[in-house]
Amino acid sequence: MAVDAVVIGAGPNGLVAATLLARAGWSVEVHERSAVAGGAVGSETTARGYVHDWGSAFYGVLHTSPVLRELGLDRRVRWARTGTAAATVWDPGGPGAVVRRSVDATADGLGEDAAAWCALVDWWHRLGAPLFDAALGPVGDPLPLLRVLRRTAGPREVVQTARTMLEPVEAYVRQGFRTDAARLLLAANATHADVGIDAAGSTPPALLLAMAAQVHGMPVPVGGAASLATGMVEAAEEAGVVVRTGVDVTRVVVRGGRAVGVVSADGTGTAVRRAVVADVAPTLLARDLVGEQHLPGAWLASLRRHRYTSGYFRLDVDLDRPAPWADERVGDSVVVHVTGDLDDIAMSQAEVRRGRLPTSPQLIVGQQDRADPSRVPPGAASLWVECHCPAVPVDAPADWAGAFAERLLDRLEAHAPGLRAHVVDTAATPPLGLQERDPNLVGGDVGGGSAAPDQLVVFRPVAGWSSYALPVAGLWMCGAASHPGGGVHGLCGRNAARAVLRRERLSLRAVR
Ligand SMILES: Cc1cc2nc3c(=O)[nH]c(=O)nc-3n(C[C@H](O)[C@H](O)[C@H](O)COP(=O)(O)OP(=O)(O)OC[C@H]3O[C@@H](n4cnc5c(N)ncnc54)[C@H](O)[C@@H]3O)c2cc1C
Structure with a gap:
């Protein structure tokens, strides 16, 4: 039929x-x-009772999208948050920087950049959020663009904003902030995408993710990413769609x-x-x-x-207790960026672009169970770790994945001393493993x-x-x-x- x-x-x-x-x-x-719907939104429970999101994990960006409400995902899915949405820690292991739920609390941790952070959040509410709505909607739709134009202070601000959107995020944070804390808190978000922090176009993804964390608190679905997939399928079926897996x-x-x-x-x-x-x-x-x-x-x-760009390397690290972060403020952060300084990020990204395994991988660490304890056995924790790396590195033997996973663990250990002693299990998925799944x-x-x-x-x-x-x-x-x-x-x-x-x-x- x-x-x-x-x-x-x-x-x-x-x-x-x-x-x-x-x-x-x-x-x-x-x-x-696949046997289950959801694409790269899915989770599985291990034999030991740890829930792993195999693909996506944080849904701050979904919370900026009209789709959340249009599909009823705000009510179909139970969302969990902690008091700290995101954090950055950087070598050599000093204190990190955190995005707290309240703007003032985030600003308090940024010392002399407190006012600059508050000004950025104000800019986001006035211009940034409508600008991203317009940019992410259908190409050439004039109405959202007109709405943005009406919010600007005039043609000079339009040109200035266009320049910011093209500016490398490294230049943006060096000019806009004085402390490493604020600079790295913002710039580390650019490591989610593939554009180098020293290249044009790296500012928009960094701003979007940082502001999504500040405004929406980096929500995770209770029970694992699969709960979000279930919510999306439910919305489709309610509309009359037949989903055949x-x-x-x-x-x-x-x-x-x-x-x-x-x-x-x-x-x-x-x-x-x-x-x-x-x-x-x-x-x-x-x-x-x-x-x-x-x-x-x-x-x-x-x-x-x-x-296509470089791949992601995924590592799940199951622990018998929460990670012993050197900076305790990071303990309940849903996302933790583990990095060096701005040079370290840029050089690591360049290595990956040239097909090499990064000497100092830029880690994006998820602690979903801090917000949703149902995902781990009582008292335990799990780190969802990812970083960019080439699908087939030019500088590594065919069986590189195990040694590379150890490199990631070393970097984590430097910021969470004693972590290895609490590892119950690890599971690594290299880029081609992700491709095999989807x-x-x-x-x-x-x-x-x-x-x-x-x-x-x-x-x-x-x-x-x-x-x-x-x-x-x-x-x-x-x-x-x-x-x-x-x-x-x-x-x-x-x-x-x-x-x-x-x-x-x-x-x-x-x-x-
Ligand atoms: C490891 C990882 C971490 C991520 N982290 C985040 C995050 O934290 N937050 C975030 O917002 N995004 C994240 N993302 C990105 C996000 O998941 C993807 O951009 C998003 O899922 C893309 O959605 P899509 O519908 O375009 O495609 P996909 O999610 O890739 O879904 C495509 C579907 O099509 C199916 N399919 C393909 N070919 C066929 C065929 N011939 N016949 C039938 N079915 C087919 C596939 O099996 C798959 O189910 C992450 C992704 C990964 C993999």
Whole structure:
């Protein structure tokens, strides 16, 4: 039986797109290759009773997105926070810097940068948040941009803000703050993306993550990331979507230049009346599912320029007690950035870009169980650790992962002396292990392609093709490789669904 739309892939973007199409009255099926829906939003419980989020872990950015309320994720999911949303500790192991729930408490810890931090938060509420809303919405939508313009003090502030958005975050923090504490508290957030702190375009991700932590407190779902996936599936099913797991789509059927159905690995076909929407990395979609013979050469040539970035290395460290951080204020922080100074971050990022294992890895450490004790046995704790590294390092033997995990543990131990004595178990997943779990994570790239300025907005994922349409009628993309990019915010899916529905309205009008 034909349906109006098939969404390929039940990642957050696929589920959001499916929900919005179904709410518009379409019959929608989601076909997901894995046994569970959620994409890189999932968790598993170990034999010892520790809950590991295998992919994403913190949802501050989701809390800045309209999707949170539109899908009812604010009420379907129980969110947990602590008094400290984020922290940075840096070598040689002195006191760190923390983002507390109240702005004044954060500022108190930043000494002579207290006023600068408060001014940044004020700027965020006045201009930053609406600016990011506009930037992450559909490309070229004039209304949100006009709203931002109305909030500026005039043309000079517009130009100044545009410059800030292009400025390397290292330059931004050196100019804006005097203490290492404030500089590193902000700049370490840039290590979540792939853009070097000394490169244009590294300021926006750092600002977004730091302000999400300050304003929303870095919430985690009670029970593990899987609870968020369950909430998203619930919203989709409530709208009438049929979510089918264990269905690996191997082909998009194109007839007469139009996508008319999908075929899965077991040979089953599903006919589609209106749209095939793919939450699939565009390179895989073009090569494996659609077939390059159906796509124009110029579009394929542009697609070949889409750059994936370095991967993530994941390490779970299960402990028999909370980590013995040298700086006790870090103890209840949901996220801890473990770094050196600004030079250390820049050099480490450069090593990774050149395909080398970082000598001093920039660690992003999650302590979700500080907010949600149900994730660990009583009195125990677990560290969710990740850092950027190449999928296939040029400077390491084939079995590098074990030694690299030890390097991460050494760095943790330097800031939490005695940690190793409390390790109950560790589990490492190198970048290609992430790709094995979810093929969208190409080479372990968690954001669907580099977030460098030449890959954003009108350039994403193919220059001139940021409207989610593909050059095959009825075929759309909605994954993190499309605008506005990686992260669990659902905006690629939301923007894509709206684009599909707008195109449908326009063609109906043309027929009448
Ligand atoms: C280790 C890690 C840590 C992260 N940390 C965070 C974080 O803390 N906070 C945050 O906001 N973001 C984080 N992210 C990023 C975030 O998870 C991703 O950007 C987001 O999940 C992208 O959503 P998506 O829907 O585009 O794709 P995905 O989540 O990748 O989902 C795509 C889905 O499509 C399915 N699929 C692909 N091909 C097919 C096919 N042919 N047939 C059927 N199904 C198919 C896949 O199995 C998958 O389920 C992290 C990601 C990883 C991996």
